[in-house]
Amino acid sequence: MNSILKIIKTTFLGGILFLAPLVLLLIILEKGYHIIQKITLPIISHFPKVKILGLAIEEIVAILIIFLICVSAGLIARTTYAKKLIQRLENGILSFVPGYSFIKKTNENIMGLESNENLKVVLVPTDAGLQFAFLIEEINENNFAVFVPAAPNPWSGSVCFVEKKDIKEVDISQKEALACIRKLGFGSKALLKDKL
Numbered sequence: 802m803n804s805i806l807k808i809i810k811t812t813f814l815g816g817i818l819f820l821a822p823l824v825l826l827l828i829i830l831e832k833g834y835h836i837i838q839k840i841t842l843p844i845i846s847h848f849p850k851v852k853i854l855g856l857a858i859e860e861i862v863a864i865l866i867i868f869l870i871c872v873s874a875g876l877i878a879r880t881t882y883a884k885k886l887i888q889r890l891e892n893g894i895l896s897f898v899p900g901y902s903f904i905k906k907t908n909e910n911i912m913g914l915e916s917n918e919n920l921k922v923v924l925v926p927t928d929a930g931l932q933f934a935f936l937i938e939e940i941n942e943n944n945f946a947v948f949v950p951a952a953p954n955p956w957s958g959s960v961c962f963v964e965k966k967d968i969k970e971v972d973i974s975q976k977e978a979l980a981c982i983r984k985l986g987f988g989s990k991a992l993l994k995d996k997l
Contacts (some may be wrong), residue, residue, distance in 0.1 A: 811957045828865065837863040874933065885914050922978040924969040924997075925949065925961065930997070932970065934961070955982045971996045 842861045844916040877883050894902045920935040925947055943965050951959040974993055981989050 808953075811951050816954075833867055833870070834863055836867045841866065920975050922947075922949065922971055922973050922975055925963050925972055926967055928934045932964075933982060934968075935975065935978075936968070950979075950982055952982045953985050955979050969997075 804932040838860070845862060852945055878887070891901075891905075896897065920937070923934050923936050924931040925934045926932075927949070932949055934949045937948055937960070939945050940962065945963055945965065945968060947961050947963050947968070948958055949961055950956075973996075979993055981987070
């Protein structure tokens with residue numbers, strides 16, 4: 802009974818961690834859309850009332866302005882100053898958000914964004930047998946910090962410190978390991994063939 806409650810709790814918290822940024826993004830876009838619409842309404846009111854694909858001109862202009870703002874923000878984010886600012890934010894504030902670094906790196910990997918720190922997939926021994934883990938960092942030449950994700954929700958798990966001799970390297974991607982974890986191990990036969 803306790804294990805079922807733990808799975809439900811873990812899955813629920815993982816869902817919140819997954820949905821919170823999406824909801825926040827939708828709220829920001831919706832608020833931005835209304836602000837832009839108020840700004841463009843006086844200008845657009847001089848144009849004829851025409852709809853294109855069911856959207857009024859003011860809605861199309863607002864969407865285009867939001868698109869241009871997002872593209873501009875993306876270009877600004879690539880500058881050295883912005884990267885330093887983001888790094889300070891991540892180190893100072895966002896590092897205290899549980900799972901932020903792991904979620905960020907995982908999303909970068911899934912979206913195909915280049916990351917300087919790709920998490921290496923390894924197997925580590927647990928009480929139940931070998932388990933997928935992500936190599937976080939080397940503490941010294943014989944000890945490593947790893948994140949052992951929970952199934953079916955890899956957003957939660959445990960940070961463990963493992964000796965080098967106990968780490969079994971496997972040549973699979975982070976995306977493949979996460980998919981296997983979410984599927985409760987289905988597909989592991991093909992994934993780990995000739996690797997155990």
